[in-house]
Amino acid sequence: MADDVAQAPARAWRVVLDKIETDLLEGRLTPGDRLAPERELSATLGVGRSSVREALRVLEVMGLIKTGTGSGPTSGAIIIATPRGGLAALLRLQVAAQGFPIADVVATRLLLEQWVVGTLAVDGEHDLAAVRSTLTAMDDDALSTEEFLALDAQFHLALADASGNAVVGASMAGLRTSIESYVQAGARRIPDWDATATRLRREHHDLIRAIDSGEADLARSLVHDHITGYYAAAGLTRD
Template sequence: MADAAQTTRAWRVVLEHIERDLLDGRLGPGDRLPSERDLAADLGVGRSSVREALRVLEVMGLIRTATGSGPQSGAIVIATPSGGLAALLRLQVAAQGFALGDVVRTRLVLEDSVVTDLASGTRDTSAAHRLLDAMDADGLTTAEFLALDAQLHLALAEAGGNTVIAAMMAGLRTSIESYVLAGSAAIDDWDAMATRLRSEHRALIAAIDEGAADAARDLVHDHITGYYTAAGLTFAHRPH
């Protein structure tokens, strides 16, 4: 037990060191992290602890790692922390994950609120429209398509103007994207599913643009639960 606790403390030391450098601007997108060996030596921890911290940072979407010895190997910063709550949720997802049913139900609550607020008030869906167009590009891999899908839902949350909801959606993004991607393997005809998702997205954005809040709520609910059902992941009942 003591060894496990020491290991946990060690990788958190590495994590906090790198996050501090990111927050203070000493590291930024495009910068390469020191090698595992150098980080272990500088911080006085084992290389296994460094690897665990890097794994968490990668799941949080802050770095990308590549093996090998070429110029693109090692860990490269691809984003900076986007706020305390979002970072906290990403850390929770990275460290132990959330139950899939809980993620789906939380998405339903959050995105119901997002589309209602957008359709009922001043709407700026320009970022969502750009993402809709990006998702129409030829040659997208399933992972690329679903990454844009996740960004679309986040863009709507950010457009809604509720910073807490936007932070929660940003924090849950990694969990949402990973489950959705995992579920895609169970879908026999991915091209047909992608066509269906594009159509559902456009109908949802159209309802928001038209100020049809009730229709937008129904569309986002059916969109979220429909995909999870088609992928054989779960079924979330409509909240009453």
């Protein structure tokens, strides 16, 4: 009996999510549409208003709706299209809960970043201004290790954003905390950081030259070696 009581609220707010998902898939709801008021959703779906509010909080965290309080044209819940915010937030929560092994993060980086640089090399129309400005900032020899690695993470994220693929960009943004965490931890295991920083700078510049010259295969090879090379140099294990 206790288990039934504990599970009931979870089932109730899930009903709301399933209804909204179905309406989106079948075209009854589109970005810009306003959801029915809490009272109406509660009555229509046969769930309590607290369950409706819980479902709306989940949808807002996922980046699918924006809610406004009070009354008038800005009140209630509106369907929005911010997949990057929602996906990135969910990935960051998993990272915070230590749900991703380092080896899996590295493998995912390889999949995503090889696609990114290959795409950028093939299509020279992408805007790499943010990538180049970050690269310039990294050339400052006065940077601390922490500052350098924060810029390194920004460099790779800027490459993903430049690809124009929202899912790839969101995935990289969500993984950024995990990437920075293992990269920072690995730096402490490297005996000659200055030499490593010099090598990383050179690899970044080589990568951008390959992209600029349209050499997709070379760009993919360079980013693969760049990521796996640091992983190995830092003595990180595949546990």
